[in-house]
Amino acid sequence: MTVGAEGRLTVRSALEQMLSLFGDRLPSEVLFTTFTFSPRFFEGNVLPLCCGYKANELKGYAVSRQTLNQTLEGLQIAVFCDRSTQPEHKDRLRYGLLPVGLSAGRFHAKVILVHGRDSEDVEHLAVSVSSANLSFSGWCLNREVVGWAKASPQHAPELVRLLDWLRERADEAFGEGTREDCALRHTLEALREGTVRAALEEPDRRRNCSVLVSVPQGGDSHPSLADRVSDGRRWEDVTVYSPYWQGVREIAAAFGAPKMTLVPTVDSAGQHSFPKGSLCGAGGGQGTSIALRKRWETDRFTHAKAYVLAGGGQTRLCIGSANCTGPALLSGGWLRNVEAMLAYDNVETGPFADSLVPLSLEDIVDPEFVQTDEPGPPPLPPFEVIVVFDWDMSTFTCRYRVAPHRHPEHVRIYIGGPLERALDKDHWEAPLSIQTEARRWVGSFTVCYTEGGEEMSYRGHILQVNGSDLDLGYVARPVLDRLIDELRSLGTWDKAELARRNQSEEHLVFSPEGDMEDGELEDFDFFAMYQAFHNLRAHLAENPTLNCFSQYGVHSLQRILNAVTLESSQTPRARIRRYMVLLELQRLAASRPRSDERTAFLQALEGDISELRRDIQELLVSSTSLHAALKSQRYSRGAARAFERWFLKEAGKDG
């Protein structure tokens, strides 16, 4: 038994022990798979641990999003969870998340795979398998079971199988030729390469632990997880811990042991939930004597799943995600889950086999009559739906198909509020494309439908592709007013201050949360803007080696362009403001020496400027105040153009 940090046995301590293999406790890639996923818990607790923080540093203050995102630039983290649990969307943190689904089964594996190098540049890969979901309940409250090991050749084939299956799901979700959020597929690829390298090593005979992964495969010829738990051997006694039970007789038959001891979970009222009917009747396993035992106090929900097999002087201990149910362990049923287990041969099983006392039938309640402490699994959605937002195209792509044997009706999808479409036919091969004007991050969609006369809804993640760090909120959003203020005070800084601001994105000029009220745009100080550009021009003249087309630094035109692009341009005033700033950017960029960067920057501006120019001329033509000022009822488009040229000429005069 390994005692974790703080002297506690927790899921966290398994992760901390794995992270301690790496230099500065910082690995290069981490994969988490889980059934239920709680982003708020993960982002506030687990993600900082992966970024080198210690748990006791997390209490009392929050690690800022910006700090985490900076660390995550050098660390790839991917999370796969089950889509039927409808997790909340993630925050703007630099980690990949893909909810995956099975039309008939659950993605139920709880694996952590950590890869990287230690301080002496030696490569390590460690794997943890547990029963714990990546949630507050799983990591903090429940009684779970967890184990971990440094990966070795005997682990590799199973891990590769899991990674390949996840890669297929990622390819299916994101498609080819796209850059998905946080390079999730690259993370999988790096982990796969690390796993394959582990497989090339000499097997370590002293190691007695293997990984069992169960993923859907075509046909029924593959061994079931029950077969692999029993390892094809004949056992005399099998002890099973599980919170959920189903098909117990069939499972007993699969194990083939003459004796089975079952340890159900107890609820806070002292009642053990177990389907009593499964102890008798048909269904195989008649040759097995089944006894029920209890072990746990009523203080916490026990979510652990463990299988202790003994016979012929040998033992085998399997722990992990698989409940004692048909979908988890057997291969013949309609439902088949993705599960993962760790199997230990000939280890000390005392802690798992001792302390069991007989359980009387009076203490057992059938699950359908008991309110369990743990909510049961949510219903499987009757369809598969994937929504991807492509930042390059400003387009939502929706793929949709109905699951076999399911009949949802009146299916409608809602994306970010105003976008609504009926999903009345298969859109899997020919996806539904929804163009949007708004270039903003939308995290989730909702599908409303009826099935069996009941109104239902399903909430899913919107996957992001081809987004920049700015689009996805991984770098703070620049605010134009603050950039202008910064440029206006440019002449007052000493060299050290200037160097500091040029080194990276300057946090002082960014909105902490990236939120800005549209109303704030209404008052714009044009004098300040011209003064800012005047200062910038002078600064560039004094420092001819500076590259104003770089991404960062006080002198970066791109930074100003980002800021103005991210602001609302809904009102005429806001469009005028954007137009004026873009013209100044164009003027300044055009004055710089010729280069490819200059050409690209000017091209990027041109489209927006042309479009806005048409808008502005329309505004001028329809402006009642301009009509009044010119005392003309016959104010033409040509006059509007002339007025605009005159205005820009006057406004552009320096000094």
Add this chain to the structure above:
Amino acid sequence: MNATPSRAETPWFTDRDQLLSMVGSVRDPMGRQGVWRSGIGRALVPRLASGVTRLDGIIALLFIYHVVRRARQAGKGWSVSATFRLLEGCLECYLQLRDGPVYGIQALGDPASFTIRPKDGRIACNGLSQYYRGTCRRAGLITQDLLDLEEETHAWCVEAIEGQERTIVGLLESVGDVLESNASVRPLDAFLSKPPTLDLLDQFFRHSFWAPRLKEPLLGSHTHELRFAELCADIHLASPNLKASLDSIMQATSDRNETDVSIRSVVPHIERCERFICWTVWLFGWLQHCDRMRIDKATVQLEVVKDELASAALSFLVIPPDLQGTDRFRALAGVAGTIVNDFPSTVRSLVEYHSRVMAPRGLEPLMLIEAGALVVRQPEYGPYDLGQITSDVESGEWLDDYYMVAAGQIFRQIREHDK
């Protein structure tokens, strides 16, 4: 790949993770004060903070600022926080000797044995400065950076201690001695046993001098703000609860009086705001009893109060934009919108709102939704009746005071001496 053999770790059943599940004390988990404080709460009481209920506190703070300025002018390099701490304790002792406590009665205890250590300057021991300086800044009595008196206030202070120049110089010397020695002192022995110092303070703390000067800065310069403070003094302080108080204010004011109209245009919105705030806060309390309950089941249970809750939410949504204040108000309006338009999402909306309130404080939410069920980090046990919430809301025993106690108390003290 590292070839160093390592034994496989044997697995373990997990304990509760005490460190990650640790929850400290959390005040105002639904952020209700942020909803009303900057918007609707400031419509009629523009400057006073909730804790500012004594004119003495304001005068004491001005005295300290005056001494700090004198010390700075005399070239003393005293620590501002230590000076504040020392004089704060000294003045609280003085006020308790003369009249009663300003603030921090618990910390003060018995003035005879009360001691101050200047090195405690970083600690907000008694709270006088902490609670009163924001009001003084909004009132234009001290500068925006909280470091100095505004010039007009300084002139008032000079006028208030006219003829006491030698005493204040002596006080400055005494204060300097204590600060330089950094020793603990008993204010009663160190300062207040000297009759000239008591005389100086008696002269400075004349309410008749300060009341006319502080009236508008504290209560507001508009007629309706002063009138509302008067109503708070005469009605709110005598009312059993906020609802009764607001009803009485509506009865006491008239549609025909221009000043009253300004008040009557805000008061019903205070009721709308507070009624919905109470619903959300008490529903959150109810949810803390629903650990592990599926949110669809919790929603079904909420059906019994759906009509009352939706009515309160709808009423909240009609509060006009100029009374809405901060983003927090708009976030709560989002919850109200969900209740009205998408009732099945009510529980999710409340939990998400709570999460948004906690995030800027660097705290994790007290409640999460995991796999469609509530996970409460600090569950409450025992019965909690939703019907009770309805009757509690209707009782008018609400949670907030919209600065009305402060306005009423300060108005009473000013009225007494502003004649």
